[in-house]
Structure formats: C-alpha cells, structure tokens
Amino acid sequence: MPELPEVETVRRGLNRLVRGKVIEKVKMTYSPMVKTGVDTFCQDLLGQEILDVDRRGKYLLIYLTDHVLISHLRMEGKYNFFPDQVPANKHFHAFFTFTDGSSLVYQDVRKFGTMELLGKADVEAYFLSRKIGPEPTEADFDLEEFSRRLAKSKKPIKSHLLDQSLVAGLGNIYVDEVLFRAQVHPAQASNQLSAEQVTSLHQATIEVLQLGIEKGGSTIRTYKNALGMDGTMQDYLQVYGKTGQACPRCQTEIVKIKLGGRGTHFCPQCQVKYG
DNA sequence: ATAGATGTTACTGA
DNA sequence: ATCAGTAACATCTA
Known part of the structure; x- marks a missing residue:
C-alpha cells in the first residue's frame, strides 16, 4: 500500500x-x-x-x-x-x-x-x-542541495526521484503526479533540467505529498478495512492510472510507458523531453 | 490460459 | 560508479 x-x-x-x-x-x-x-x-x-x-x-x-x-x-x-x-x-x-x-x-x-x-x-x-534523503518539507528539503545533486546525474528524473536519496517518500503513484505538476518528462535526464523545472519539482514534491497526507493517502487496487486505508487521494490523482483519459490541463490523452521497470503515466503534450 | 503487471527495495553482474 | 535487470511473493487481468 x-x-x-x-x-x-x-x-x-x-x-x-x-x-x-x-x-x-x-x-x-x-x-x-x-x-x-x-x-x-x-x-x-x-x-x-x-x-x-x-x-x-x-x-x-x-x-x-x-x-x-x-x-x-x-x-x-x-x-x-x-x-x-x-x-x-x-x-x-x-x-x-x-x-x-x-x-x-x-x-x-x-x-x-x-x-x-x-x-x-x-x-x-x-x-x-540506506541513503534516505530529507523529508519532503520546506524545513528539511533544501532546494540548493537538490539542484546540486541533480546536476551530477544522468539518471532519468523519475528513477532518480524514486530512489529515495534526493528526497524521501515518493513512490510510483506520487512521482507521476509530481512530474505532471512540474511539467517534466519522466525520462528527462536529471542533469538536463532547467533551473525552473528543478524549482517546480521541489515545490510539487512538497505539495503533492502534503496533499496526500491531508487526504489520508490513496486507496487503490487493494481493499480497505485496515489501518489508514480510508484515504481519498485517489480522487485527486491527475495522471496515475489515467491512461487514455484527457489531460486535465490540455485534454491530450494521458499515455503509459515503462521506465526503469515501472509503469509511468504522463501527458505527452505538457511533459516534453528536451536536451 | 499464460504472460505481464502490481503503492518497494536490495542485490548482482556488466 | 552506475545502471539495468532480477529476486523476494501472491494475485489479478488482458
């Protein structure tokens, strides 16, 4: 879960x-x-x-x-x-x-x-x-440090965000949401992100995880009935599990690819890879 | 009906 | 170092 x-x-x-x-x-x-x-x-x-x-x-x-x-x-x-x-x-x-x-x-x-x-x-x-990074809060998650470390890596940004070393807590659902909000292509190389994108990713990470907490987490695929499984965050997801549905921002169909072995959802119009 | 996918992480070998 | 692939396991779906 x-x-x-x-x-x-x-x-x-x-x-x-x-x-x-x-x-x-x-x-x-x-x-x-x-x-x-x-x-x-x-x-x-x-x-x-x-x-x-x-x-x-x-x-x-x-x-x-x-x-x-x-x-x-x-x-x-x-x-x-x-x-x-x-x-x-x-x-x-x-x-x-x-x-x-x-x-x-x-x-x-x-x-x-x-x-x-x-x-x-x-x-x-x-x-x-275990190289667990900072908590995704304004207090712990330092933008400068985040930026410095991204600049040193050619990893696809999604894989990098998932490895817990830059910031702790993102998994496959929330990382897709963060990338969508920041309008960053999941396969974009970490060291090819613009300063604006880095700032957006930092902000979106804090906001999306905070929203998830406020909504009590997502209840998806698995059943309820256990501790903490009464969340409603699934109602606020914009790309995860939305393959073929209209992008909330531009109406283009959300696509699903495989990246680093994980199912990856994004808007091909809003999240463009360059570099 | 079987291959592939599923909210994760750690280990292996190139 | 770094990266891709794989393993740990059970269940559901296309």
Whole structure:
C-alpha cells in the first residue's frame, strides 16, 4: 500500500490505537520478514510498551521502552487492529497481543514487508546507510542541495526521484503526479533540467505529498478495512492510472510507458523531453 | 490460459 | 560508479 502519505496515515492510526499498550505475546508465522533475527525479535518485544510511532520516509518507527521496531510495508503491507478476537487470514504474518487483550496484526499478501528491531542509538545510522534523503518539507528539503545533486546525474528524473536519496517518500503513484505538476518528462535526464523545472519539482514534491497526507493517502487496487486505508487521494490523482483519459490541463490523452521497470503515466503534450 | 503487471527495495553482474 | 535487470511473493487481468 504505501508511499509516504499512506505510511503517515498508518502512523497516525497506530498512535491512536496502540500507543501506551504493552506487548504480552508475539507470534511470527513468516520468519524471513524479520531481518534482525526472529528469535531475539520475539523475546525482546515481550513486556515492551509502545511509547510512540514515528515515520521516516516510508519507514515506520515504533518506539518501545528499550528498542525501536522499524517496519517497512513495501508493496502490500498493512496493519489491522482487533480489540479482542483475531479472525483467521492466510495473509496475517505477525501478531502482537497486548496486556489488555487487544492485538495488532501485520498482513502482507506478497510478503515483501520487513521488520527490524534496533537500539535507539542505531536509528540514525540505519537511515544514513540506506541513503534516505530529507523529508519532503520546506524545513528539511533544501532546494540548493537538490539542484546540486541533480546536476551530477544522468539518471532519468523519475528513477532518480524514486530512489529515495534526493528526497524521501515518493513512490510510483506520487512521482507521476509530481512530474505532471512540474511539467517534466519522466525520462528527462536529471542533469538536463532547467533551473525552473528543478524549482517546480521541489515545490510539487512538497505539495503533492502534503496533499496526500491531508487526504489520508490513496486507496487503490487493494481493499480497505485496515489501518489508514480510508484515504481519498485517489480522487485527486491527475495522471496515475489515467491512461487514455484527457489531460486535465490540455485534454491530450494521458499515455503509459515503462521506465526503469515501472509503469509511468504522463501527458505527452505538457511533459516534453528536451536536451 | 499464460504472460505481464502490481503503492518497494536490495542485490548482482556488466 | 552506475545502471539495468532480477529476486523476494501472491494475485489479478488482458
């Protein structure tokens, strides 16, 4: 499910539903998802209180009494909260039962999601080693730095924005929206962008992800019913999934191509490649 | 009916 | 370094 706005929506839901609860029992039915070792993971979580749920890019950070649980939802990860009984489901892979009898259950059809249990002092190094860029906010996302780094790369701008190093949080839906807003062709080389385009991309990134958060994320393709899946952002998308429909700006048909292995939607009239 | 696609990231080999 | 391809997995669709 998640790009930054969806993960942020889940973060808010988790704080509302499980902050303050104490873990009494842990059951993992798909061990490979725990990258730091499933045995110690289950042991170390017992008795831990959920103090706060934070987010960095698309990563959830669940702050506990003595540890931090880093959870990445990848393509289809979801959290479900159950006040008492947990229904059977073949795609439930992690079960956290609290002392009050309620449960938080992680669901992931494709099993791509990951969990890691770190010490609080190790969090910074974790994101540094993965080269996760600044948060897409005016405060963190520096235009000059963005511009300098783009100038050093020949990568197609879409692929570059997706790699999380320039700015954290864009995924395949929102990146297409950002490129449309900024009127930049997805295959344009990073180092061939005009100063105006760079400024537009910077601004559009902040605005589109902020709008996504305000709308509670998008609910697309996968079903609702899990934490944070009640978003309406899908109603505000202008190009993603709009193949063959009229461009909202010029009425030209939106086309879909493949770029860097990802489906890519854009307006061939508004988003022209040059250079 | 089977190939291809699906909101992601990390690893491999050229 | 950098880049393209691929793997991890399950399901849906054209």
